[in-house]
Every structure is written in structure tokens, then in C-alpha cells.
Amino acid sequence: xxxxxxxxxxxxxxxxxxxxALSDPDKVSQTSLNKVHSAIDKVGYRPNMLARSFRSxxxxxxxxxxxDITNPFFSQxxxxxxxxxxxxGYAVLLGDTRGVPEREKEYIRRVETRLAxxxxxxxxxxxxxxxxxxxxxxxxxxxxxxxxxxxxxRIDNRGSARSVVDYxxxxxxxxxxxxxxxxxxxxxxDRLAGYLESLEAAGIEFDKSLVAEGDFTTWSGLNSAKQFxxxxxxxxxxxxxxxxxxxxxxxxxxxxxxxxxxxxxxTGFDDISYARYCDPSLTTVTQPAEExxxxxxxxLLRLIEGEDLAQEENVLPAEFVIRxxxxxxxxx
Amino acid sequence: xxxxxxxxxxxxxxxxxxxxALSDPDKVSQTSLNKVHSAIDKVGYRPNMLARSFRSxxxxxxxxxxxDITNPFFSQxxxxxxxxxxxxGYAVLLGDTRGVPEREKEYIRRVETRLAxxxxxxxxxxxxxxxxxxxxxxxxxxxxxxxxxxxxxRIDNRGSARSVVDYxxxxxxxxxxxxxxxxxxxxxxDRLAGYLESLEAAGIEFDKSLVAEGDFTTWSGLNSAKQFxxxxxxxxxxxxxxxxxxxxxxxxxxxxxxxxxxxxxxTGFDDISYARYCDPSLTTVTQPAEExxxxxxxxLLRLIEGEDLAQEENVLPAEFVIRxxxxxxxxx
DNA sequence: ATAGCAAATGTAACCGATTACAATCTATAA
DNA sequence: TTATAGATTGTAATCGGTTACATTTGCTAT
Numbered sequence: 001x002x003x004x005x006x007x008x009x010x011x012x013x014x015x016x017x018x019x020x021a022l023s024d025p026d027k028v029s030q031t032s033l034n035k036v037h038s039a040i041d042k043v044g045y046r047p048n049m050l051a052r053s054f055r056s057x058x059x060x061x062x063x064x065x066x067x068d069i070t071n072p073f074f075s076q077x078x079x080x081x082x083x084x085x086x087x088x089g090y091a092v093l094l095g096d097t098r099g100v101p102e103r104e105k106e107y108i109r110r111v112e113t114r115l116a117x118x119x120x121x122x123x124x125x126x127x128x129x130x131x132x133x134x135x136x137x138x139x140x141x142x143x144x145x146x147x148x149x150x151x152x153x154r155i156d157n158r159g160s161a162r163s164v165v166d167y168x169x170x171x172x173x174x175x176x177x178x179x180x181x182x183x184x185x186x187x188x189x190d191r192l193a194g195y196l197e198s199l200e201a202a203g204i205e206f207d208k209s210l211v212a213e214g215d216f217t218t219w220s221g222l223n224s225a226k227q228f229x230x231x232x233x234x235x236x237x238x239x240x241x242x243x244x245x246x247x248x249x250x251x252x253x254x255x256x257x258x259x260x261x262x263x264x265x266x267t268g269f270d271d272i273s274y275a276r277y278c279d280p281s282l283t284t285v286t287q288p289a290e291e292x293x294x295x296x297x298x299x300l301l302r303l304i305e306g307e308d309l310a311q312e313e314n315v316l317p318a319e320f321v322i323r324x325x326x327x328x329x330x331x332x
Numbered sequence: 333x334x335x336x337x338x339x340x341x342x343x344x345x346x347x348x349x350x351x352x353a354l355s356d357p358d359k360v361s362q363t364s365l366n367k368v369h370s371a372i373d374k375v376g377y378r379p380n381m382l383a384r385s386f387r388s389x390x391x392x393x394x395x396x397x398x399x400d401i402t403n404p405f406f407s408q409x410x411x412x413x414x415x416x417x418x419x420x421g422y423a424v425l426l427g428d429t430r431g432v433p434e435r436e437k438e439y440i441r442r443v444e445t446r447l448a449x450x451x452x453x454x455x456x457x458x459x460x461x462x463x464x465x466x467x468x469x470x471x472x473x474x475x476x477x478x479x480x481x482x483x484x485x486r487i488d489n490r491g492s493a494r495s496v497v498d499y500x501x502x503x504x505x506x507x508x509x510x511x512x513x514x515x516x517x518x519x520x521x522d523r524l525a526g527y528l529e530s531l532e533a534a535g536i537e538f539d540k541s542l543v544a545e546g547d548f549t550t551w552s553g554l555n556s557a558k559q560f561x562x563x564x565x566x567x568x569x570x571x572x573x574x575x576x577x578x579x580x581x582x583x584x585x586x587x588x589x590x591x592x593x594x595x596x597x598x599t600g601f602d603d604i605s606y607a608r609y610c611d612p613s614l615t616t617v618t619q620p621a622e623e624x625x626x627x628x629x630x631x632l633l634r635l636i637e638g639e640d641l642a643q644e645e646n647v648l649p650a651e652f653v654i655r656x657x658x659x660x661x662x663x664x
Numbered sequence: 665a666t667a668g669c670a671a672a673t674g675t676a677a678c679c680g681a682t683t684a685c686a687a688t689c690t691a692t693a694a
Numbered sequence: 695t696t697a698t699a700g701a702t703t704g705t706a707a708t709c710g711g712t713t714a715c716a717t718t719t720g721c722t723a724t
Binding site: 046047048049050051053054057059061064068069070072075076078079082083086091092093094095096103106110112113114115218222247248250251254273274277278279 | 378379380381382383385386389391393396400401402404407408410411414415418423424425426427428435438442444445446447550554579580582583586605606608609610611
């Protein structure tokens with residue numbers, strides 16, 4: 001494989017001229033520029049970007065850490081990050097951690113060893129919680145929550161949850177069940193806070209038995225809903241903390257001969273693409289996945305440039321979407 | 333940031349000894365090993381992998397090209413590729429091309445410029461079709477079809493389609509509609525071939541009006557199904573070429589008051605996770621996404637090692653799964 | 665014609681690791 | 695004791711770019 005010296009020889013100029021012709025053409029005369037370009041064509045030169053990265057001590061790559069790439073919401077955010085990164089000349093190193101701290105560390109190491117210039121973390125909890133994220137690493141958190149620290153972009157989970165529950169209450173619901181994420185997951189905490197705020201504002205007393213713990217998977221939604229089906233005084237509505245669990249819950253309700261939304265209303269969160277196509281289509285909260293990814297990437301680039309974002313927080317608006325899975329409670 | 337020379341000075345040995353202590357400890361005495369390790373701890377040394385990559389002319393990264401990462405089937409395959417890559421010490425550079433050849437070229441360039449050691453392409457068509465893939469690039473194709481060339485791993489699309497249609501015929505269906513992908517998509521070609529084989533084997537004449545062209549999106553399934561709803565002699569079953577279109581089609585049928593499967597049976601392809609949870613759950617074909625990703629990564633590594641895989645093809649078995657969206661045709 | 669300045673170009677050091685080769689040390693056998 | 699093989703270590707070249715600094719060229723103004 002030919003290198004810059006071969007090109008220089010072929011063109012009859014110095015290596016410095018070739019280098020400049022490629023990275024800063026304004027500094028080179030038109031004559032030399034032509035000679036260099038035809039020499040490049042002739043010897044079939046491709047610059048060795050590894051050498052360039054090495055010299056400039058920048059890899060032009062960023063790591064994106066995600067607990068599960070098959071989660072449709074996450075993959076939307078990642079697509080947007082990748083798009084922005086590509087525009088800016090950066091590569092995206094995909095890090096599917098499956099929630100294993102060891103794998104996370106492995107990827108953080110890539111930044112420490114200069115294979116990546118920074119990290120975007122897609123996950124709810126504080127990045128410092130599980131292990132010490134070295135302070136000198138450029139890191140942006142997306143999809144975080146109120147307790148997340150460091151530069152971050154997120155939506156107002158509490159407020160969004162509150163609009164969902166407010167809406168259910170406005171329809172006339174008083175017994176509103178919840179299928180939550182894992183109890184200590186910060187999204188769960190924030191969204192539950194919104195639920196409680198809403199109940200309190202309406203003067204409805206909180207009933208602990210109406211909260212079923214899931215883990216954001218369809219399967220857990222399916223199981224958690226069974227618990228409501230078995231109750232003598234079932235809730236008339238169920239607030240699910242994501243769409244997957246809502247879809248699972250609807251499945252269970254149908255199997256028990258309970259109609260949605262006539263007998264029980266169900267709401268989701270995230271607005272994954274199936275939310276629009278399931279039966280009934282899901283009343284949910286649209287997270288601006290695209291905007292979140294783009295913004296996170298832009299913040300990370302600023303961080304890499306050396307800007308001090310410290311605790312800069314971007315809280316994006318989420319949209320509440322009413323579809324067919326909610327209705328006024330049945331009178332009986 | 334400290335480098336190998338700092339460590340050498342601190343440990344009182346040469347840089348070569350430090351380098352060997354890290355990459356080939358057997359060649360170094362226990363005494364030196366200890367000195368080196370404590371020196372590393374003392375100066376907080378992290379090896380510069382960029383320098384290592386540069387020197388060894390290997391980036392230990394592979395590009396994964398995918399038309400759309402939000403497609404749940406693709407993201408499953410990618411997760412498996414990433415898992416395997418991580419195990420083998422490789423990083424995955426995500427390339428979401430959105431089907432734009434220009435973006436694809438951009439990523440191929442990364443391999444040419446030594447930023448990645450090879451490429452895995454997730455897409456049905458021949459990688460050489462749209463533009464010339466340089467011959468010296470290590471490239472493996474996944475999710476390809478019968479006409480794909482080069483090293484590849486795929487399932488038997490024709491055979492799988494045939495088992496689906498054979499099953500529908502065995503239930504008693506004679507008018508079987510198809511919602512296909514784009515006409516020139518090789519998956520469409522292979523799966524349609526399976527459909528035709530099946531009809532022929534059963535002595536059923538092919539009716540061109542029973543094939544509706546979609547594009548593998550839910551939305552297109554939704555629209556294509558309308559065309560069947562408008563027919564005076566509707567098909568009694570619809571073979572959809574992926575799950576998304578099947579889900580869209582079911583949605584449309586329901587809206588027209590047509591019951592699935594009582595009035596019309598519907599089948600999908602891919603077995604995305606939602607296929608199990610939609611209503612009715614989908615009879616479909618399970619592609620071994622995990623196995624495909626793992627195998628593709630292993631093949632790529634062998635290719636990078638210099639092995640000649642030429643036209644090695646791995647055709648994996650796909651499993652036909654019967655769920656609730658299919659039944660015997662209604663008698664009337 | 666020539667001084668003066670800017671533009672263009674060239675030379676060579678440099679980034680941080682790896683590794684060929686040479687030099688040194690250690691242990692065993694004669 | 696000394697020769698010698700084998701183990702360990704050190705020196706310095708090397709990978710392919712970038713860029714500081716020195717030098718040359720080209721042009722304008724006097």
C-alpha cells in the first residue's frame with residue numbers, strides 16, 4: 001500500500017506539500033495541487049487514517065453505550081446519534097452493555113486508551129452510580145432523569161407522567177393502576193412521582209396495591225397485568241411506564257375477556273412505532289428520540305472540543321398522544 | 333498523559349521490556365514484571381491503543397452496515413455481532429446507511445483508510461450491485477439471498493416461504509394473497525419463488541391479482557391489505573413477506589370488520605419480538621438472528637486473518653412457527 | 665536593479681508504540 | 695575455570711502521517 005512519501009516522489013514535491021495539499025489546500029499553489037492529485041491517482045494512494053489519528057491524538061470516534069440495542073426506543077436515538085456523528089466526521093462505536101457493568105468498563109477503557117474521544121450513555125441512572133466514571137472522560141447522558149448528574153439531555157418524566165394521569169382522571173377514572181419499571185430505576189421514580197402528584201391534585205388517595213412492578217419488557221407487562229385481573233375491584237385504567245409493557249398488559253386483559261378501552265383503559269410511554277399499529281392503538285407519550293440523539297451528539301462534540309458543559313441539562317418537551325386505548329370508565 | 337517511556341524510566345528498565353511485559357509477559361523475568369507493574373500503577377499509565385493500532389496496521393474494528401437500525405430484526409443481528417466482536421477484542425462501527433449508496437461508500441472508505449479491518453453488510457442485495465466494492469476488502473454479507481455473491485450467511489428464503497404456503501394449503505386455502513416487498517428486492521424474489529413452487533405443487537393456478545407490492549414497512553402492509561379488502565372474491569389467506577407488513581395488514585382487515593383468522597388467515601416472516609404479542613399472535617418464520625450474527629462475525633474474522641473464504645455460504649435453518657393468525661378457511 | 669515581504673516549499677523532528685538485532689547475564693557442562 | 699547455550703535486556707529503527715522552523719521563490723515598490 002502506497003504512502004505519502006510515494007506520492008511525494010511521484011509528484012516531485014516534498015511530503016509536507018502532499019500533506020498540506022490534502023489537509024489544507026489553501027496553503028499550496030495550484031501547480032503543486034495538480035501534481036499531487038495526479039500522483040495520488042497514479043499510485044492509488046489512500047491516506048492512512050490510523051496514522052493521522054495517532055499523530056493528532058484524536059480518534060474521531062465516540063462510544064454509544066446502550067443497555068439493549070433491540071429496544072426500539074433506544075435504536076431510534078442511536079440512529080439519530082449516528083446520523084449526526086457521520087455529518088461531523090465521527091464514527092460511532094456501538095456498545096451494547098446488556099446492563100453488565102463489566103462490559104461498560106470495557107468500553108470506557110476504549111476512551112481511556114484513546115480509541116474513542118467520548119461517550120454517550122443511554123440509560124436512566126446516574127453514570128457514576130455503578131462505578132467511578134473517570135472525571136476526565138467526555139460523557140453525555142441521554143434518557144436520564146432528575147437525579148442524573150453531568151451534561152445530559154432528557155425529557156420531563158414526572159411532568160409527562162402527570163399529563164397522562166391527569167388525562168385519565170379527567171375522563172373520570174379514580175382507580176388507576178400502575179405497571180412500573182424496576183423500583184429503583186430512576187425513570188420509575190420520576191414517573192411514579194408524576195402519578196402521585198396527579199392523584200394528590202385530584203384528591204385521590206394512593207392505594208399501594210395498585211402498583212405492579214415490571215421491568216420494561218413486554219413479558220413483564222403481560223405478567224403484571226394478571227395481578228390486576230385477579231383483583232375483585234379492578235382498576236378502571238392502567239398507566240404503564242412504557243409501551244412494551246402496555247402491549248403486554250393489553251394482551252393479558254384480552255385473554256381474560258376484558259375489553260380495552262371499554263372495560264379498562266391502558267396507556268403507554270415512549271411511542272415506539274408499534275404503538276400506532278397495535279390493537280387498540282396506544283395512548284402514550286412521544287419522546288423526541290431524534291432530537292435527543294442529535295442534541296446529545298452536539299453536546300458531546302462541544303465537550304470534546306474542550307468546552308465546559310459542567311451540569312448543562314437539556315430538558316426536551318414530550319408530547320402526549322391520545323389514541324384508542326383510553327376511554328371513559330364503564331358505569332356499573 | 334504518561335507513555336511507555338515514563339513507565340520505563342520509573343521502573344528502571346527499557347521501553348522494550350515494558351512493551352514485552354504488557355504484550356508477551358513470558359519473555360520477561362518476574363523481577364522486571366513486578367517493577368513494570370508497580371511503575372504502571374505509580375504513573376497511571378494507560379497504553380495508547382491508537383499508537384498500537386497504527387504500528388500493527390490493524391484497527392481491531394469492523395464496520396456493520398445496515399439499512400435501518402430501528403428494524404427490530406436487524407438490531408437483533410447487530411446485537412449478536414457486537415457480542416461476538418467484543419469477545420474477540422473487536423469494536424463495532426455502526427453504519428446506518430438508510431439505503432443511501434453515498435453513505436455506504438463513506439463507510440467502505442473507512443476500511444480503505446485503515447480505520448476498520450472489514451465490513452459486515454446486512455442487506456438482501458448483492459453487495460456489488462450498486463457500486464464496486466473494492467475486491468481487497470474483507471466483507472461478509474448477512475441476510476442475503478440466493479443471488480448474493482461473496483462470503484455470506486443467510487436462511488433458505490425460498491424453502492421457508494414454501495413451508496408457510498404449504499401449510500396454508502394444507503389447511504384448505506386455495507386463494508392465497510401475497511403482500512411482497514419491493515419487486516426487485518432479492519428477498520421478494522426468493523420468497524415469491526417459494527410461493528409459486530408451493531402453488532404449483534398443489535396444482536393451484538397463479539393469479540397475478542393476488543400479489544400486492546409493499547416495501548417491508550408496517551405502513552405499506554396497511555395499505556396493501558386495502559386492495560384485498562376491496563376485492564369481490566377476497567383471498568382466504570395472506571402470506572406477508574415480513575412481520576411488520578403482516579401487522580399492518582391485520583390492522584386494516586380488522587378495520588374492515590374482517591376477523592383474523594376466522595375470515596382471513598395472515599402469516600408473517602422474521603418473528604420479531606412483537607409477533608408473539610400482537611393480536612392475534614402471528615404465524616411466522618423465525619430467523620436465527622443470533623446465530624446469523626455470530627457466524628457472520630466469525631467468518632469476517634477468518635477473512636481478516638487472511639483465510640480465503642471465497643464463496644463460502646452458510647445457509648441456516650429457519651423455523652416455521654404456528655401461532656393464532658392462521659386457521660382453516662371459512663366455509664361459505 | 666534591488667530591498668522587502670508574503671507565499672510556497674522543503675527538511676526533519678515528532679507522536680507512542682513494536683520489534684529486529686545486538687549485547688549482556690545466568691546457568692550448566694566440560 | 696571457561697566455553698556455551700539460552701534467557702533476558704537494551705538500543706534504535708520503524709510505522710505514516712503532521713507541523714515547527716528554515717529556506718527558497720515570486721512579486722511589488724522604490
